[in-house]
Amino acid sequence: xxxLRNYLDKIKPNFEEGGKLHWLHSTYxxxxxxLFVPNITSRSxxxxxxxxxxxxxxxxxxxxxxxxxxxxxxxxxxxxxxxxGQQASIWDMFLFGLLAMLPQLVVSYVVGLGIxxxxxxxxxxxxxxxxxxxxxxxxxxxxxxxxxWMIAVATAFSVIFxxxxxxxxxxxxxNVALITRAFLFFSYPSKMSGDQVxxxxxxxxxxxxxxxxxxxxxATPLGQLATSEAANFSEFTFQGITGxxxxxxxxxxxxxxxxxxxxxxxxxxxxAILLIATGVGSWKTMLSVFLGGAVAIVITxxxxxxxxxxxxxxYHFLLGGFAFGAVFMATDPVTSSRTEKGKWIYGFFxxxxxxxxxxxxxxxPEGMMLAILFMNAFAPLIDFYVVDANIKRRLxxxxxxxxxxx
Amino acid sequence: xxxxxxxxxGLQIPLLGESELTARGTVTSEFVxxxxxxxxxxxxxxxxKVDDTVKAGSPLFYEKKHxxxxxxxxxxxxxxxxxxxxxxxxxxxxVKADGTEEYIDFGKKSVASLSPEEVKKAILEAGxxxxxxxxxxxxxxxPNKQPRDIFVTGFDSSPLAPSYDFIxxxxxxxxxxxxxxxxxLTAGNVYLSISSKTTNPALRQAKNAVITEFDGPHPAGNxxxxxxxxxxxxxxxxVWTLNALNVAMIGRVFNxxxxxxxxxxxxxxxxxxxxxxxxxxxxxxxxxxxxxNVTEGISLRYISGNPLTGRKIEKNGVLRAYxxxxxxxxxxxxxxxxxxxxxxxxxxxxxxxxxxxLKKKYRLDARMLGGPRAIIVSxxxxxxxxxxxxxxQLIKSTLAFNIEKMEQLGIYEVAPEDFALCEFVDTSKxxxxxxxxxGLDMLRKEME
Numbered sequence: 001x002x003x004l005r006n007y008l009d010k011i012k013p014n015f016e017e018g019g020k021l022h023w024l025h026s027t028y029x030x031x032x033x034x035l036f037v038p039n040i041t042s043r044s045x046x047x048x049x050x051x052x053x054x055x056x057x058x059x060x061x062x063x064x065x066x067x068x069x070x071x072x073x074x075x076x077x078x079x080x081x082x083x084x085g086q087q088a089s090i091w092d093m094f095l096f097g098l099l100a101m102l103p104q105l106v107v108s109y110v111v112g113l114g115i116x117x118x119x120x121x122x123x124x125x126x127x128x129x130x131x132x133x134x135x136x137x138x139x140x141x142x143x144x145x146x147x148x149w150m151i152a153v154a155t156a157f158s159v160i161f162x163x164x165x166x167x168x169x170x171x172x173x174x175n176v177a178l179i180t181r182a183f184l185f186f187s188y189p190s191k192m193s194g195d196q197v198x199x200x201x202x203x204x205x206x207x208x209x210x211x212x213x214x215x216x217x218x219a220t221p222l223g224q225l226a227t228s229e230a231a232n233f234s235e236f237t238f239q240g241i242t243g244x245x246x247x248x249x250x251x252x253x254x255x256x257x258x259x260x261x262x263x264x265x266x267x268x269x270x271x272a273i274l275l276i277a278t279g280v281g282s283w284k285t286m287l288s289v290f291l292g293g294a295v296a297i298v299i300t301x302x303x304x305x306x307x308x309x310x311x312x313x314x315y316h317f318l319l320g321g322f323a324f325g326a327v328f329m330a331t332d333p334v335t336s337s338r339t340e341k342g343k344w345i346y347g348f349f350x351x352x353x354x355x356x357x358x359x360x361x362x363x364x365p366e367g368m369m370l371a372i373l374f375m376n377a378f379a380p381l382i383d384f385y386v387v388d389a390n391i392k393r394r395l396x397x398x399x400x401x402x403x404x405x406x
Numbered sequence: 407x408x409x410x411x412x413x414x415x416g417l418q419i420p421l422l423g424e425s426e427l428t429a430r431g432t433v434t435s436e437f438v439x440x441x442x443x444x445x446x447x448x449x450x451x452x453x454x455k456v457d458d459t460v461k462a463g464s465p466l467f468y469e470k471k472h473x474x475x476x477x478x479x480x481x482x483x484x485x486x487x488x489x490x491x492x493x494x495x496x497x498x499x500x501v502k503a504d505g506t507e508e509y510i511d512f513g514k515k516s517v518a519s520l521s522p523e524e525v526k527k528a529i530l531e532a533g534x535x536x537x538x539x540x541x542x543x544x545x546x547x548x549p550n551k552q553p554r555d556i557f558v559t560g561f562d563s564s565p566l567a568p569s570y571d572f573i574x575x576x577x578x579x580x581x582x583x584x585x586x587x588x589x590x591l592t593a594g595n596v597y598l599s600i601s602s603k604t605t606n607p608a609l610r611q612a613k614n615a616v617i618t619e620f621d622g623p624h625p626a627g628n629x630x631x632x633x634x635x636x637x638x639x640x641x642x643x644x645v646w647t648l649n650a651l652n653v654a655m656i657g658r659v660f661n662x663x664x665x666x667x668x669x670x671x672x673x674x675x676x677x678x679x680x681x682x683x684x685x686x687x688x689x690x691x692x693x694x695x696x697x698x699n700v701t702e703g704i705s706l707r708y709i710s711g712n713p714l715t716g717r718k719i720e721k722n723g724v725l726r727a728y729x730x731x732x733x734x735x736x737x738x739x740x741x742x743x744x745x746x747x748x749x750x751x752x753x754x755x756x757x758x759x760x761x762x763x764l765k766k767k768y769r770l771d772a773r774m775l776g777g778p779r780a781i782i783v784s785x786x787x788x789x790x791x792x793x794x795x796x797x798x799q800l801i802k803s804t805l806a807f808n809i810e811k812m813e814q815l816g817i818y819e820v821a822p823e824d825f826a827l828c829e830f831v832d833t834s835k836x837x838x839x840x841x842x843x844x845g846l847d848m849l850r851k852e853m854e
């Protein structure tokens with residue numbers, strides 16, 4: 001490490017003001033602070049600082065996402081080999097998923113971070129770490145067959161128009177990863193929904209070639225239910241891609257078709273435990289999303305008119321992006337309510353709306369994305385009322401103090 | 407039995423280097439430096455020239471708008487230098503002590519027989535008025551304004567803080583005289599807050615004051631927190647705040663008849679070898695107590711005050727006006743720590759859950775440990791801010807200098823020190839105390 005440090009010290013002057021590589025200063029700084037804790041000491045105010053910084057915070061979220069990422073990769077392979085009717089080992093399946101996933105991850109990071117580095121340089125600021133999380137979230141919430149160029153376009157759009165025009169990390173109103181998904185959803189609906197996009201049936205870099213079996217159908221469980229003719233839920237069974245019936249454990253561990261990161265509730269729970277234990281994600285938001293969802297589900301179950309309205313609570317929570325959204329999207333501190341009371345309200349309505357959109361608008365079987373984006377817009381309003389209560393209390397105090405003096 | 411208020415929010419940073427309760431004698435220095443910058447809200451006008459001879463208690467400078475508010479020399483001697491900075495701002499007034507300790511005699515007075523005006527005059531002319539601060543704005547109190555109440559904190563809860571119990575031993579009569587004097591200056595109450603651990607009977611059984619016991623982590627000892635819990639400041643109201651050490655200093659002027667600016671100072675910090683309590687005058691050069699008494703071979707940060715709110719000083723710096731503590735910690739600018747974001751090092755301390763919490767005392771240095779960012783993490787400040795105020799929203803409105811919002815969110819109730827812990831835990835490494843200080847100064851300019 002010492003040699004590296006010496007090397008960094010040697011090349012540092014090139015990036016300082018007046019150096020010939022000054023236009024890369026933010027980039028240099030990002031790499032230097034990635035390698036070494038900056039040894040800048042405090043100039044005003046407190047002389048000691050907490051060891052937690054923005055990098056630590058973001059890295060915890062990335063670690064929390066890794067179980068879902070790994071299970072997701074495995075599941076991409078599993079669904080693929082099931083679709084082509086071939087036997088494959090766990091490692092083959094994982095490798096297939098890795099190869100399918102890696103290009104998407106690379107594209108998302110290269111495009112997103114590239115823009116972030118350039119803008120940080122233009123603003124003469126340090127590179128904020130926010131995109132480290134967004135960059136991994138983006139491929140995790142997209143169908144596996146999303147073309148790479150679409151990911152590039154959508155990522156660029158969302159980083160520039162959802163984040164940087166608002167001032168960068170910390171100032172954005174909407175969740176960057178969800179804007180990417182929403183952009184693709186409304187621009188290329190055929191690539192983002194239906195029953196052709198959730199399972200990769202073709203080979204990846206020559207790995208896993210084969211022909212799709214006859215009984216294949218790539219619809220997600222929620223998609224199946226949305227298009228089902230069944231009058232109530234008991235007449236309906238969820239099917240896997242080759243027509244086999246899906247068990248609760250398949251849904252819990254994530255062996256179903258769907259966006260890569262969202263399928264495994266088990267892996268998401270592991271991530272949630274880490275986020276809550278470290279205090280990086282708010283348990284209040286997570287819990288209230290499920291509470292809001294539960295209330296909506298109880299109501300729709302009571303007045304059930306079709307199989308979707310009749311779907312029991314545990315299926316709602318296990319399927320689609322509900323758990324993933326609650327744990328990793330709703331808890332984004334920047335776009336969520338920032339007051340503690342506000343978080344309860346914010347989360348509750350996300351859950352409520354997600355279920356409502358799912359059940360009442362079968363055109364969009366996945367309501368979580370829209371529910372979170374919708375509540376992102378309302379979060380400042382919720383905070384406004386929470387803070388306003390404090391302001392009113394203060395004004396009332398003035399009034400009582402005045403009457404007491406008179 | 408005193409009322410008891412439990413403070414739940416806050417943080418006791420487990421810092422290495424607490425001072426042991428041992429008196430280590432008196433420290434003097436040839437030159438004494440007084441820094442007008444120490445006194446917030448004061449525009450200094452010089453009362454002396456270079457080569458003037460002064461006694462202990464002679465005015466060195468006064469407040470521009472309130473000439474009766476004087477700031478006096480702690481020693482007798484000769485003014486040798488007036489150090490100025492940018493735009494001729496006065497940095498230091500240097501007095502060379504002649505070693506005779508000749509005090510101006512203001513005359514002993516019994517507080518009970520004095521009128522409020524006489525009490526005020528006695529404190530002002532002895533140059534001790536600076537001990538009284540006011541909210542709003544957290545400045546040296548404006549003498550001609552009537553305070554609604556006066557709040558005195560009887561303990562310091564900040565990291566490595568000096569023990570008021572220990573310092574006030576033997577100053578019981580002065581403390582009581584000070585409280586009696588303050589009681590004359592307000593139509594309201596004098597509130598004295600003590601800790602649940604306070605033992606000194608002069609604090610516990612003080613007369614002429616409403617005593618409340620506070621229990622909980624730092625910032626329970628901050629007077630602003632105590633005001634917020636006892637009787638918050640409303641728009642248009644003025645309260646005065648002090649700490650018990652300064653109350654005793656005010657009491658001394660009545661009991662002894664001289665302006666005695668002696669402080670008992672705790673020498674603390676992980677890099678100090680022999681910790682303990684020293685008596686010295688405000689403005690005394692500290693190099694003699696550092697010499698041979700600090701860790702060698704690494705770069706050090708010397709602080710007059712505690713590590714959260716103190717001022718950075720040089721090794722030959724002086725004891726600043728409001729401090730009863732001097733701290734030395736590692737500077738840290740010679741440390742290159744690799745991959746800090748992935749570190750599990752037991753040397754790193756965090757109040758949150760992103761690092762392992764060990765039951766030990768930490769040796770923290772002055773590094774920022776991260777770059778400045780926009781405010782990202784929520785509910786971080788709230789956890790260490792035990793006031794009925796939304797700190798993040800108040801900071802944002804202060805940055806935007808939206809006066810109406812600042813007022814609504816409680817700017818009149820706060821001082822920079824109340825945000826010290828927020829600044830410590832801040833993931834975004836923002837200079838919150840500076841933001842609030844600047845905001846208060848600008849607001850005052852706007853309102854007056």
